[in-house]
Amino acid sequence: MSEYNVSATEQNRLAIDGRKITQIIPKQKGALTYVKDLANGVLYFTFADPDAAQGTESLFVVDDHNDTYQLLLQPRRIPSANIVVPAVGGGEVRRNQPISARTSSYQSAIKSLLEEMVASHDDQDAQSSAAVTPVNQMVPLWQEAQLTLELRYTEDDLVGEQYRLTNVSTGDMVIAEQELYRKGVLAIVIDQQTLAPGDSTAVYVVRGRTDHE
Structure with missing residues (x-):
């Protein structure tokens, strides 16, 4: 297990x-709020409740070689941490590398759009700065699942999509974000990653507008 100091109040980057x-x-569901940059394979995260960020938070991370890393995050009152974990067989960790303003701004826009979609789903009276278009269209996925594109959000260079995924099989279903990744997808958030038969979950996807069009 590797241990890292991270910011309890600001956005952190993990690669x-x-x-x-x-x-x-x-380890603790709901402790972290995060956005995955699927194109680059990095994670941007904050603690969901900075005031409650005490002790440590354990996190399992899987890479594209199917290697698993167990990380122990130590929330501290420090600026954003930029952590690069050495790959299996790699060298030493590199900490606190500068993040370009453009990358940070782009990720903030992705995160803001995701937060807008989640807020609108939880509260129908919530105001969204994005243009919202009802779709309600079935999307082919797997035999065991039913996927419906409910709403589309358009804002600047980004397109957000709100889906409803339902387990139509007779067994429990565990869904990983990478299973839903397609070309042009920048971030995916699944509200509930484990579904019993008949249960459903909201799925939020952000794409680049040029890739969508």
Whole structure:
């Protein structure tokens, strides 16, 4: 297990050196709010409740070589941490590398759009700065699942999509974000990653507008 100091109040960045992050499994559900940059395979995360960020948070990370890393995050009152975990067989970790303003701004826009979609789903009276278009269209996925594109959000260079995924099989279903990744997808958030038969979950996807068009 590797241990890292991270910011309890600001956005942090996590990457695997030379590889892409494909799956995140926090030990405590809901402790972290995160956005995955699927194109680059990195994770941007904050603590959901900075005032409650005490002790440590354990996190399992899987890369695109199917190697698993167990990380122990130590929330501290420090600026944003930029952590690059050495890949299996790699060298030393590189900490606190500068993040370009453009990358940070772009990721903030992705995160803001995701937060807008989640807020609108939880509160129908919530105001959204994005243009919202009802779709309600079935999307082919797997035999065991039913996927419906409910709403589309358009804002600047980004397109957000809100889906409803339902387990239509007779067994429990575990869904990983990378299973839903398609070309042009920048971030995916699944509200509930484990579904009993008949249960459904909201799925939020952000794409680049040029890739969508």
